[in-house]
Amino acid sequence: MNPAFPFIPEQASSVAGEVDALFLFILGVTGVFAAGIWIAMFYFAIRYRRKAPDERPPEIHGSLVLELTWTIVPFLLMSVMFVWGAKVFFHLNRPPDDAMTVSVVGKRWMWKLQHPTGQREIGELHVPVGRAVKLVITSEDTLHSFFVPAFRIKKDAVPGRYNIAWFRATKTGSFHLFCAEYCGTEHSKMTGRVVVMEPEEYQVWLAGGPVPDSPVLQGERLFTELNCITCHRPDSAGRGPVLNGIFGRPVALASGERVVADEAYVRESILSPAAKVVAGYQPVMPTYLGQVSEDQLIALVAYVGSLQVPSEGQAAGALPVSQTSGARSR
Numbered sequence: 001m002n003p004a005f006p007f008i009p010e011q012a013s014s015v016a017g018e019v020d021a022l023f024l025f026i027l028g029v030t031g032v033f034a035a036g037i038w039i040a041m042f043y044f045a046i047r048y049r050r051k052a053p054d055e056r057p058p059e060i061h062g063s064l065v066l067e068l069t070w071t072i073v074p075f076l077l078m079s080v081m082f083v084w085g086a087k088v089f090f091h092l093n094r095p096p097d098d099a100m101t102v103s104v105v106g107k108r109w110m111w112k113l114q115h116p117t118g119q120r121e122i123g124e125l126h127v128p129v130g131r132a133v134k135l136v137i138t139s140e141d142t143l144h145s146f147f148v149p150a151f152r153i154k155k156d157a158v159p160g161r162y163n164i165a166w167f168r169a170t171k172t173g174s175f176h177l178f179c180a181e182y183c184g185t186e187h188s189k190m191t192g193r194v195v196v197m198e199p200e201e202y203q204v205w206l207a208g209g210p211v212p213d214s215p216v217l218q219g220e221r222l223f224t225e226l227n228c229i230t231c232h233r234p235d236s237a238g239r240g241p242v243l244n245g246i247f248g249r250p251v252a253l254a255s256g257e258r259v260v261a262d263e264a265y266v267r268e269s270i271l272s273p274a275a276k277v278v279a280g281y282q283p284v285m286p287t288y289l290g291q292v293s294e295d296q297l298i299a300l301v302a303y304v305g306s307l308q309v310p311s312e313g314q315a316a317g318a319l320p321v322s323q324t325s326g327a328r329s330r
């Protein structure tokens with residue numbers, strides 16, 4: 001908008017317009033009411049001031065019309081804000097299925113980012129324009145918050161937890177990245193930028209450095225090194241559940257509950273295996289808490305996510321998608 005006085009930051013993502021429209025609506029409604037209340041206050045103070053020492057105003061015994069009006073009008077306005085806000089909230093919290101996943105780890109005082117192809121960056125994120133990017137955000141130490149004003153996204157980075165955000169950049173350029181949660185002495189320096197490039201430029205950028213192993217490959221290696229493969233065999237002969245095809249699907253638990261096997265579930269099952277045991281299995285898995293780093297967890301989760309095709313028949317514990325339509329989009 002106006003660069004001299006950026007009251008509203010540049011709009012550079014597909015959700016920016018929606019967020020701004022809702023913000024301006026709420027600002028407008030509250031502005032009109034604030035102005036109305038002040039004007040009425042001054043008008044009444046003058047109009048109904050005491051004019052003589054013995055003046056006694058008439059008593060008023062309520063007005064049904066007035067009371068209904070000041071109840072129903074705010075109720076309707078608040079309902080619009082609620083429904084509209086919920087719509088934008090759900091849109092902001094449901095990444096499209098075709099999104100590319102970038103992992104984000106906050107650390108005092110930097111942002112560590114990793115692309116699905118394995119490239120790592122610190123304090124800078126290069127993305128292609130027009131492509132949905134899903135961010136899986138966590139922290140290695142304390143609370144941080146991943147904030148890109150031009151994309152209208154802000155999500156806390158919480159140690160021990162994966163938070164999801166997404167954006168689709170609509171224009172190329174460089175956009176500010178901030179930490180929006182006070183995290184210590186150098187919080188104000190925990191900044192960076194998101195560089196949005198044409199898809200061809202992005203491919204060139206990806207190929208520019210040494211090509212690292214993708215998180216999936218790193219995870220596959222860890223899966224063997226940590227001996228996960230001994231129990232989680234693809235042929236359902238192991239002591240642990242078959243992992244092929246479970247990712248993104250609902251899983252039946254021993255407790256009778258169902259949970260969707262998303263990033264957070266896989267992570268929890270590595271660190272606290274007894275928390276959500278799959279139906280039909282014993283809680284025999286040891287914890288890997290303290291043995292795997294955040295980066296290794298991300299790699300393991302990426303590897304489990306890549307095991308999409310059940311090797312033989314249906315993966316144990318996973319329910320057919322047809323029974324659970326709609327459960328995929330969280």
Ligand code: CUA
Binds near residue numbers: 184187190
């Ligand atoms: Cu990290 Cu403030």
